[in-house]
Amino acid sequence: MRQDMLIAQGLTSPFKKGDESAVELQTMALARLRQLSAHEVGHTLGLSHNFAASQIxxxxxxxxxxxxxxIDKFGEVMLNNAYASGIAQWDKLTIKYAYSEFNEQDEAQGLKNIRKQISDSGIPFITDQDSRAGSMAHPNASLWDNGSDPSEELLRVLKVRRVALNQFGEASIKNDVPWSTLEKILVPVYLFHRFQSDAAAKLIGGLNYEYSHRAEDTENKSVKQLSEVSSARQQRALEVLLKTMSSEELAIPKNILSMIPPPAYGYPRDRENFTGNALPSFDALSAVATAASHTLELLLDPSRAARLIQQKALNPNNIGLAKVQTDIVNSSWKKSTKYPYLAEVQRNINWAVLKQLFSLAVDEEATPQVRAITHLSLRELQSWLKNKRSGSTPQKAMLIQAKKDIEQFLNSDTKELVPSIKPIPPGSPIGTL
Ligand SMILES: [Zn+2]
Structure with missing residues (x-):
């Protein structure tokens, strides 16, 4: 409930005068509790999670x-529709299946009819095993996502995040609350897209499938039980995910930074804050690296990488691992950024890219071919760096250091060369049961 209130507060910045009651925050949190109550009763009645349901x-x-x-027509953040109310179609059909009573001789046919109703509803059933891990492949199945198309929803969520960031500041806290607490309220706003990124990443190297059983009447029916997510959808997901690691999206506005002093006495940072290197100040650049790494870990996951290679082998039109890595490097290292602050943000993204490539290149879970392609990407980046003319002093320093790090890495294969990225704070909208 507290986490939900925090999300709502950060998104709406409702305290223009500082003493408003901001009842909409509590209304949203209560709507969530109402929904959660129905969810837990569902478990009691025997239902599993269906993580595909939010897309239908x-x-x-x-x-x-x-x-x-x-966002409403006035450009304001709106929470009215945050949570659905009541139970929904899949719940009704599955409860009907579990609890309908039939005469003994009618039961088999009766249950078959309900199964057909469930199938005709077009709502797939995909549960925890295919949904929780970021490495998974089902395009419909994610936790904490919305919308029928994960990529388009991610773009929409980024727009909501932008509106929320633009108004973030004084109105995000009540009167008599320390300014430094803005740092904690910023976290769920800054990372507002994180779970939708997880959903969009599932499209890349993604697979359409169900828990299908052989049917009685398979004659003249296709036995094909899975298909790759189309190349166009995979490409689109990649394009949108690269936005989530762009300097423009990740740079925390300067006016926000100017309002966040080091923690006030009695209000220490805890695990829900970003951790950083620039203590005692709020480390705006470390937050950038953390957010970029969230996307990079998804894109360069060893299972996803292996699927990309397999899909490319089966159908040359698929994007393949090499192209994913080329696009990542092109959108980071090879992107030039003029303004000093954005350029420093970009350098933090670049280091996060390098670290993730190093990690995949020596990942024990990665196949030899995944590691080979990743090494090739590093060699290509190395030769690009060799011919690169440097600009400002920090830019020059980065180019020299990166050349050295890549060379050392390729000679020794150790991922310890780039400092670790600070972990992402927890931020699920509510406890996970
Ligand atoms: Zn549950």
Whole structure:
């Protein structure tokens, strides 16, 4: 409830005067509790999670719902539709299947009819095993996501995040609250897109499938039980995910930074804050690296990488691992940024890219071919760096250091060369049961 209130507060910055009651925050948190109550009763009645339901019109309370935050016609953040109310179609059909009573001779046919109704509803059932890990592949199944198309929803969520960041500041805290607490309220706003990124990443190297059983009447029916997510959808997901690691999206506005002093006495940082290197100040650049790494870990996951290679082998039109890595490097190291602050943000993203390439190149879970392609990407970056003319002093320093690090890495294969990125703070909209 507290986490939900925090999200709502950061997104709406409702305290223009500082003493408003901001009842909409509590309304949203209570809507979430109401939804959660239905969810837990669903478990008691025997239902599993269905993480595909949020993509088909919020069709089950057994998904994990992310608040569906919208922008109204005045450009204001709106929480009215954050959570659905009532139980939904998939819940009704599955309860009907579990609890309908039939005469003994009618039961088999009766259950078969309900199964057909479930199938005809078009709502897939995909549960924890295919949804929780960021490495998974089902395009419909994610926790804390919304919308029918994960990539387009991610773009929409980034727009909501931008509106929230633009108004973030004095109105994000009540009167008599330390300014330094803005740092904690900023976290869920800054990372507002994180769970939708998880959903979009599932499209890359993604697979459409269900827990299908052989049917009685398979004659003349296709036995094909899975298909790759189309190349166009994979490419689009990549394009949108690269936005989540762009300097323009990740640079924390300077006016926000100017309002956040080191923690006030009695209000220490805790695990819900960003951790940083620039103590005691709020480390705006470390937060950038943390956010970029969230996307990079998804894109350069060893299972996803292996699937990309397999899909490319089966169909040359698929994007493949090499192209994913080329696009990542082109959108980071090879991007030139003029303004000093944005350029420093970009350098932090670049180091995060390098670290993730190093990690994948020596990942024990990665196949030899995944590691080979990743090494090749590093060699290509190395030769690009050799011919690169440097600009400002920090830029020059980065280029020299990167050349040295890559060379040393390629000679020794150790991922300890680039300092670790600070971990992402926890931020699920509510406890996960
Ligand atoms: Zn549950």
């Amino acid at each position: 019109g919020r069709s089950s309370v057994m998904d994990y719902p992310h608040p569906l935050v919208e």
